[in-house]
Amino acid sequence: MDFTLPDEHEMIQDVVRDFAETEIEPIAQEIEEEHRFPGEVFDELGELDLMGVPAPKECGGAGGDYLMYAVVAEELGRVSGAVGLSYVAHTSLGLMPIVNFGTDEQIEEWARPLAEGEEIGSWALTEPSSGSDASDMNTVAEKDGDEYVIDGTKQFITNANVANSVLVKAVTDPEAGYDGISTFIVDPDQDGFEVTTVWDKMGLNASPTCEIQLDRVRVHESRLLGEEGDGWTQTKKTLDGGRISIAALSTGLAQGAFDAARDYATDREQFDQPVSKFDAVRDMIVSMDRKIERARLLTHKAATTYSDGEDVTRLSSMAKLDASEAAREVAEDAVQVHGGYGYTTDFPPQRFYRDAKLMEIGEGTSEIQHVVLGRELGL
Ligand SMILES: Cc1cc2nc3c(=O)[nH]c(=O)nc-3n(C[C@H](O)[C@H](O)[C@H](O)COP(=O)(O)OP(=O)(O)OC[C@H]3O[C@@H](n4cnc5c(N)ncnc54)[C@H](O)[C@@H]3O)c2cc1C
Secondary structure, three states, X not given: OOOOOOHHHHHHHHHHHHHHHHHHHHHHHHHHHHOOOOHHHHHHHHHOOOOOOOOOHHHOOXXXXXXXXXXXXXXXXXXXXXHHHHHHHHHXXXXXXXXXXXXXXXXXXXXXXXXXXXXXXXXXXXXXXXXOOOOOOOXXXXXXXXXXEEXXXXXXXXXXXXXXXXXXXXXXXXXXXXXXXXXXXXXXXXXXXXXXXXXXXXXXXXXXXXXXXXXXXXXXXXXXXXXXXXXXXXXXXXXXXXXXXXXXXXXXXXXXXXXXXXXXHHHOEEOOEEHXXXXXXXXXXXXXXXXXXXXXXXXXXXXXXXXXXXXXXXXXXXHHHHHHHHHHHHHHHHHHHOHHHHHOOOOOHHHHHHHHHHHOOOOOOXXXXXXXXXXXXXX
16 A cells, blocks of 8 residues: 555646646635636646546546546645636536546537636536435426427536536436436527526635526537436436545645644744744644545545546545545634634635635535435445
């Protein structure tokens, strides 16, 4: 058992860290305050061949494994949760389902531009009245000749207003339960597709979260992903991968908060000594380090298992649950270590704290991860 990263992964880590520290970190607070999706950052990530890390080279990707993808997501999260969230939504939710379940033609037309960084991807499962119980959706797709007509509303969809394709889940057979759900590749420029809300949030405001309305959107049957009725099975596999990326992003948020806290605690003096010398502050920082190590180990184990093609539901769920909790706790302690300055927007811990909270909600809340883990244990 080797716990060190392979050389190639370390190389990518260095590239991303350097890019993140020079190009993203300096604007991280500004884009949050401006609620601005930084398109230029995503263009540059494309130029660095990072927009399709786990996609095979023949699909336009970098041909990396999920561990490499987790390393990239962590490095982005370490400087900006918003860039990290839009990045993982693009990759594991918008791109990889087309790579995994698409035809050669769909991969060429829709996955390649995403993997090459020409386009941004998005994935629409959640609805206003169905989140945790996602299969209880109201969006329908009715067959009409060689087209489907999609009607419905999707809620909290990351990237929808900047995306070039949105994977929309809809009911094609209301009698068939889980087997009655299908996935469609929708072009947001089509008639009937409208972004009705871009939400103001407690954090992650540089990552757009949208409500979208689909009003008789017509898609050709060639845009059905996989077979009719495959939508729920695809969703479960997609979420296995997606939860690993949220775990990686959470680990990055925690690391960013930790770095800030450790530096501050060694610089800041009270009672004529650095505050890191007080047992209470030292203990907080030691605890942060322990939580991050545990989150990263679980995340890397889940990512490696996923790449090996083994069942990863338990591990991805556990990694997501643990790392998201670690991110929130570590970020909260980082605010505390900064004292009053931690409560100001001049210092990064408040942003990590606000961003971290989403990690316990998106791609299945912590309560739902407990449900998944209980089921995996046969309880
Ligand atoms: C910033 C952001 C980005 C998002 N991006 C996307 C995206 O790109 N695509 C997409 O499809 N969705 C996206 N979502 C939606 C997200 O996945 C859902 O918000 C999440 O799954 C929870 O659903 P809900 O909000 O409807 O909460 P609800 O399901 O209504 O949950 C409310 C509360 O009840 C609890 N609860 C519900 N069921 C159970 C149960 N069985 N046992 C115990 N507790 C339970 C929940 O844990 C929660 O505490 C995003 C959300 C946000 C906020």
